[in-house]
Amino acid sequence: MVEWHGKSKRLSSGGMRTTRRRCTKKEVWKGGEAALTKCGKEERETKKGIGNTSKVRVTSVKYVNVLDKKTDKTKKYEVINVKTNDANRLFARTNIITKGAVLRIKVGAEEKLAKVTSRPGQDGVVNAIFE
8 A cells, every 4th residue: 555645635723724735636645565574585676766767666575684793793683573563563463574673583593683774675684783
């Protein structure tokens, strides 16, 4: 569902707003749809922007780049699933990855937790740090 970035017709008191803008609706005031990045196989899509720009968004991810702050090294690990997601608890149940989500990752034979620091729907990559 598209998010609307325009003003409401109503005031906070409940009355009608008399002037908002020169017209009521424009295409540019409409936002985009959320990427809703899931765990699974690697899938990316490119979205066309205004002018000669484009944005890569991750729709599904299998691996995550994790920074180890102790050694200051970054390695690529496999994602098992999403443990918690503060953005929405239903996202954790459906394995949707957003910024701030805590992932269970496979490190050798054991499992560890990593917190996502990038925005997968905006950046096109999933970066995280160990918790």
